[in-house]
Structures are given as C-alpha cells and as structure tokens.
Amino acid sequence: MLQSAGSGPRTPQEPVECADSARPFCNAMSNNRFVVRALAPLLAFALSACAGNSRPDTPVAETPQDGWARAADVSDPVTLDWVAEISNDAITALVREALDSNFDLKQQQLLLEDARQSVIVTGADRWPSLSASLGSNRRGTEVGSGGSDIVGTNFSLDANLAWELDIWGGLSDAARAASLEYDSDLASFEAARRDLVANTVSLAYEAIAARQLLDLFKQRLVSLESTYDIVNGNYQRGLTGALDVYLAQNSLEQQRETVAQQRQNALEATANLQLVLGRYPSGDMALPTSTPFVQTAVPAGLPSELLVRRQDIVAAWLGLLAADARVAVAQKNRFPRLTLTASGGQSSTSLGDIIDTDTTSWSVASSLTQPIFQAGRLRAAKLQAEARAQALEQQYLAQVHRAFADVENAISRAESLDQRYAALLKAESNARTAETLSLEQYQRGLVSFTTVLEAQRRAFDTGTSLVRVRTQLVQNRVTLYQALGGEFVLDE
Numbered sequence: 001m002l003q004s005a006g007s008g009p010r011t012p013q014e015p016v017e018c019a020d021s022a023r024p025f026c027n028a029m030s031n032n033r034f035v036v037r038a039l040a041p042l043l044a045f046a047l048s049a050c051a052g053n054s055r056p057d058t059p060v061a062e063t064p065q066d067g068w069a070r071a072a073d074v075s076d077p078v079t080l081d082w083v084a085e086i087s088n089d090a091i092t093a094l095v096r097e098a099l100d101s102n103f104d105l106k107q108q109q110l111l112l113e114d115a116r117q118s119v120i121v122t123g124a125d126r127w128p129s130l131s132a133s134l135g136s137n138r139r140g141t142e143v144g145s146g147g148s149d150i151v152g153t154n155f156s157l158d159a160n161l162a163w164e165l166d167i168w169g170g171l172s173d174a175a176r177a178a179s180l181e182y183d184s185d186l187a188s189f190e191a192a193r194r195d196l197v198a199n200t201v202s203l204a205y206e207a208i209a210a211r212q213l214l215d216l217f218k219q220r221l222v223s224l225e226s227t228y229d230i231v232n233g234n235y236q237r238g239l240t241g242a243l244d245v246y247l248a249q250n251s252l253e254q255q256r257e258t259v260a261q262q263r264q265n266a267l268e269a270t271a272n273l274q275l276v277l278g279r280y281p282s283g284d285m286a287l288p289t290s291t292p293f294v295q296t297a298v299p300a301g302l303p304s305e306l307l308v309r310r311q312d313i314v315a316a317w318l319g320l321l322a323a324d325a326r327v328a329v330a331q332k333n334r335f336p337r338l339t340l341t342a343s344g345g346q347s348s349t350s351l352g353d354i355i356d357t358d359t360t361s362w363s364v365a366s367s368l369t370q371p372i373f374q375a376g377r378l379r380a381a382k383l384q385a386e387a388r389a390q391a392l393e394q395q396y397l398a399q400v401h402r403a404f405a406d407v408e409n410a411i412s413r414a415e416s417l418d419q420r421y422a423a424l425l426k427a428e429s430n431a432r433t434a435e436t437l438s439l440e441q442y443q444r445g446l447v448s449f450t451t452v453l454e455a456q457r458r459a460f461d462t463g464t465s466l467v468r469v470r471t472q473l474v475q476n477r478v479t480l481y482q483a484l485g486g487e488f489v490l491d492e
Helices: 023-031 033-037 039-049 087-099 101-127 169-238 240-278 303-309 310-330 376-442 448-484
Strands: 131-142 149-165 337-348 360-369
Touching: 039 303, 087 101, 087 169, 169 240, 169 310, 169 376, 240 448, 303 310, 303 376, 310 376, 337 376, 376 448
Parallel strands: none
Antiparallel strands: 131 149, 149 337, 337 360
16 A cells, blocks of 8 residues: 555655565564574564565556646746735735744644654654662661661662664654654645745735725715715705605615625724734734736646645645554564663662772663563554555545645636636726716706616626626635645745
8 A cells, every 4th residue: 555664755756666564574684683593483473474465556646647627828837936926015024924923823833843852752762771770778677686776778879771672673663653744744834834825815815805895885885975965956956756865865875884894894804814913803904905916827837746836735645654654563563572671780888989889780681572462452553553544545645636626726717717807897897987877867867767876886886896806816816826835935
C-alpha cells in the first residue's frame, strides 16, 4: 500500500515503491552483527513471520494530461504575489494584521510547537538514557539483651545507563512517524495561513460590497422621496389620483425598511472581518470604498503542479506516510527487545568522602524480552494501524479530487461571471435611461405611475446586481488562487 517505512519522505508526485518488509532486518543484520549471531533463531522466525507482507504501491491520483478542462490557456504559472494583484495598500495591511493577530492561527502555531517537541521526545528513545542518583541509608542493629545499639549511615552516589538496541528499526520507525506527523502539521499550518489570507481578502471585499449596497439603497431612498414629492404635488394640484400617492408612499416605506436591513448587513459583514483580524467586532472600521475589477487571464498553471502547491494535499500525503510508519512500528512491537543496562557508583559512611572513597561498585546486564501472550493486543494494534493507513490513503485521494474540482469550478465560474458582468453593464445603461424617460413621460401624462415604479425598480436591481457580480469576480479570483495553492508575497 505505501512506501517502505525506513525510506525518507516523498513528495506526492514521486512514484512510490513497494514496501519491503525484510529490509529493516537486513539493515539490522549489517549494523549489529554481534547481536545477530546471538539471536539467529529469533531472526529466522521474524523474517518468516514477515514473509508475504509486501504491500502494493500507493495509488497516485491521475492528473489531466492536457491541462484543465475549462481553462482556455494554462501556459501562465500561478501568480505568487496574488494579494497585490487584486488588492491595494489598505487590503494588504489588513492581511498583515490578520497574520499577526488571528487567534486561530496563533493556536495552530502553538500546537505545531507541541508536535515539534513530540519529535524530540520520540527520537530520544533511540539513544541511551543516563541518570544519576544520590541516596542515604541509616540502619541499626541491637546487640543482645540490654546491649548497645550499633547505628550506621551509608551514603551512595550511582550512575545508571540504559539502552534499548534498535535491532529491528522499530524505534527509528517511530521517530520517522513523529517527524512525518510534524511535517504534516507544518504543511497544515501553512495551508491554514494561506486560507487566512484568502479569507481576509474575501471578507474585506464582502464588507466593502455591503457598504456599497447600503449607499445604493440610500440613493434609491432619496430618489423615491423625490418621486413622492412630485406625485404628492401633482395630487394637491388635482393632476393625479390618490392611488399614485399611496403607491409612491408604499415604495418609500419599503425602501426605508430595506435600508435599515442593509445597514445591519454592512455592520455584520464588518464585524466578521474584525473577528479574523483579532479585533473587537464592533462593526465600525475604515475600509476602502472601491472594488477592483479583475481583467487578467486566469493563471491556472498545470494540474500536475497542484499536488505540490496545495499544502493541504501535502499535509494529507505526509500524514499517510506517517501512518505507514506507524504500521511498521506496530508490526515490530511483536519482535523481541534487547536492552543493555549498566550502573556504577560509590558509597561511603560520610557524605563528604563519597567522591574520594575507594569503595566502588558496578554492574553490566542485558535482557531479551519477547512478548508471548498479550490477549491479542499487539495483533489488534497492527490491524488498527493498517486500517488507519488505508483510511488516510482514501482521504488523500479524495482530497486530490476535491482540489481538482475546486479549480475546475472556479475557472468555470470566472467565465460565467465575466459574461454576467458584461450583460449587466448594458442592462444598467438601458435601465437608467428607461428610468429617466418614464418619469418625464409620467409628468406629461403619457404613462401610468406603475410604469415609473417598475422602471425605477429595474434600474435599482441592475445597479445592485453589478455590485454583487463585481464582488463575486474578485472573491472567485481569491477562491481560484486558494484552490490552486497560490502563494502570497508580502514585503517586510
């Protein structure tokens, strides 16, 4: 299923070789010949137990050979400094603030440090452990009935050395698993960092769009107030009926409700941005007033590059390799363990003379421990590790295909949004002209007031749609860069 647990980490695009279960034992025999001579029968048993345990290569997700299905041109590489392409100094400053102050990112950074220390802890098991102890012992002996007691105090200074020989490579596999898990966490942290940048930019433009819509709603409110004044004036002069006044007043009140709702939407959109910045979500902050219009070609790059650019995919891959190493550890936990111990020290009846005393003791020992009966625990642990590795393999493959889908959908959505935006520009021009003409014709008695209201509504709807689509264009470009695993460059 996976590569050999004893090999170094591989990148997702590299071919994965079939695992050779006997390789750790061959390495053990070459590096520990004196141990092998003593344990030849156990080695034979271990090798026979592993026979037939080779696993097939890890399936590598197929990538499109001719580029993305929905991209017209993939010759351009993914832009690194994508933040600068679709932002300004104010947005870039917000990105910096988010990277410095976001609480979730700080939490992940601390968890990453925890994983780093775990690598050190696990790697230390491969090395001898040395400890020292200083002790005292006071004992007495009663001599006969009514005799005097003999009381003595003895001080000791001892050093103890213990070392489990890694004859099967199990300890090395455990250290490698911990290292791969840290690398996976590091890639996940980088993915979270990039996601935070993308989310900050997207939320910023969402808050800007909410304020732009609020301005449009207020402008429409002013327009409806002016229209009401005209209609009411005509009614007072007997030029129109009461129905037009009621219709104008109804539209005016509805728009006031809409303005109030949009004001709340703008407040919440700003508060959501403040949350990722680590600020108090008051809903009040300075923001740019414009949204950039992205007209550059989609820098989709090549599908084969996605496996190494997307940090979440890299994290999944490294997690898969770590799980494979855990399988090797679980397998080797069933083999004998050879431990060497040594101790030495000095003792004296006086603490001050303990260094200079001639009384020295030492010992050297070895122990070979073979698990015999564990009530199925070791076998279950191995099967558990294998099941987890297989599950992570499927997770990795699913993640790769989701990444392909994210890119394809973002590319397709960009083309659709471009077409919608071009159509809305023409529709808005026509709607504004129709709004002006309808009011002029109403004042001359050529059309009904409902025609005026309909023309105003159409003009307003196209204006708000333009704001939304323009914002969606920018946000989709952010999504595309995020799906492509695009890096970002922020000058220090």
